[in-house]
Amino acid sequence: MNRIFTLALVATVTSSSTVFAGTIENACNRSDRDAANRQLCGCIQDVADLTLENGDQRMAASFFSDPHRAQEIRQSDRASHESFWRRYKNFGQTAETYCRG
Structure with missing residues (x-):
């Protein structure tokens, strides 16, 4: 019985990660970039x-x-774009450090 529960839990977690992939992870996975793979795209989403x-x-x-x-x-020149770009640069630098393989 425990084995069946464990298998069901693993199946749920595995399928949930696919169903609930984030916006950036989905875009990354669909991109034509050579380095894009599920692990890297998932890390970038994290x-x-x-x-x-x-x-x-x-x-x-x-x-x-x-x-x-x-x-x-x-x-x-829009202030909202400038503030976004600061946040985006931080994201990019953090992703590069955190997701480097």
Whole structure:
């Protein structure tokens, strides 16, 4: 009986991580970047969850499909974009350190 419960728990956790993948993890997994893999994308999402709000994560995720959008945001004079870019830079530096393999 314990074995069945353990197998069910493992199956639930495994499927939950796929179903509940975050915005950035999904964008990363769908990207055509050679280095992208489930482990790296999951790590990047973990860092995003610690450093970025949901709206920031949605904007950052859009950079995977439209890298030029990142450049537009970085060069924007809007105060909201400037503050986002500071948070995004922190996220990027943290992800690079934390997820380095």
